[in-house]
Amino acid sequence: MSKQFAVIGMGRFGSSVARALYEMDYEVMGIDENEEVINEHINYVTHAVAADSTDERALREIGIRNFDVVVVAIGADIQASILTVLILKEMGVKKIVAKAQNERHGQVLYKVGADRVVFPERDMGKRVAHNLISASVLDFIELAEDYSVAEVVVSHGMVGKTLREIDVRAKYGVNVIAIKSGEKFNIAPQPDESIHANDVLVVIGNNKNLKEFEKYA
Ligand code: ADP
Numbered sequence: 001m002s003k004q005f006a007v008i009g010m011g012r013f014g015s016s017v018a019r020a021l022y023e024m025d026y027e028v029m030g031i032d033e034n035e036e037v038i039n040e041h042i043n044y045v046t047h048a049v050a051a052d053s054t055d056e057r058a059l060r061e062i063g064i065r066n067f068d069v070v071v072v073a074i075g076a077d078i079q080a081s082i083l084t085v086l087i088l089k090e091m092g093v094k095k096i097v098a099k100a101q102n103e104r105h106g107q108v109l110y111k112v113g114a115d116r117v118v119f120p121e122r123d124m125g126k127r128v129a130h131n132l133i134s135a136s137v138l139d140f141i142e143l144a145e146d147y148s149v150a151e152v153v154v155s156h157g158m159v160g161k162t163l164r165e166i167d168v169r170a171k172y173g174v175n176v177i178a179i180k181s182g183e184k185f186n187i188a189p190q191p192d193e194s195i196h197a198n199d200v201l202v203v204i205g206n207n208k209n210l211k212e213f214e215k216y217a
Helices: 011-024 037-044 056-063 078-091 103-111 120-133 168-172 207-216
Strands: 004-008 026-032 047-051 069-072 096-099 116-117 135-143 149-153 175-181 185-187 200-206
Touching: 004 011, 011 026, 011 037, 011 069, 037 047, 037 069, 056 078, 069 078, 078 096, 078 103, 103 116, 149 175, 149 207, 168 175, 168 207, 200 207
Parallel strands: 004 026, 004 069, 026 047, 069 096, 096 116
Antiparallel strands: 135 149, 149 200, 175 185, 175 200
């Protein structure tokens, strides 16, 4: 049986998570206290229920414990978000993922039992900033506090050379994990792979090294 998900709070973030899961053929229940919001998203989830997630009895009636993952996507109402996570934890929900508005909110969510906290605005802000600083950086995803993956368009200086020749591992301490060449996506590039104009390198490394590499690229 595939995983079953519940998303509490069908605002911009929650509805986007729910819809993406639904489009990947997972069972998703969307929960929101606002009936209008529920009606808006009824076609993009398996089930849609109007309920207040700070009401433990309502959550029990829904059978929230049976879901493999519950995403708490309540944003603005921080109190409701914290209380919901606390109740879910006490009810024995297996995995709770919660959205935080800021660092402080995130800390509290972990304390009351969230297994994972996401910061969509902060993370997206960082991605956009990297993209703004350097036209060659197409995307940037933080993996851990110090490590990231970046998609970087190759510079003129790299074109015609092989991965061995540009030797970014020795020079910058970053690893090329894939090369995008037009429609082609080579996910295990060999050292003798040569680089073409407009190729995009997907590189992984620590943030300091990536920064140096982005300047070079
Ligand atoms: P976003 O920034 O992702 O749009 P919002 O905070 O604007 O997030 O939206 C959160 C959604 O959560 C709203 O649709 C709101 O009705 C819903 N919501 C807020 N509190 C509760 C609650 N206690 N139970 C269920 N849904 C809630």
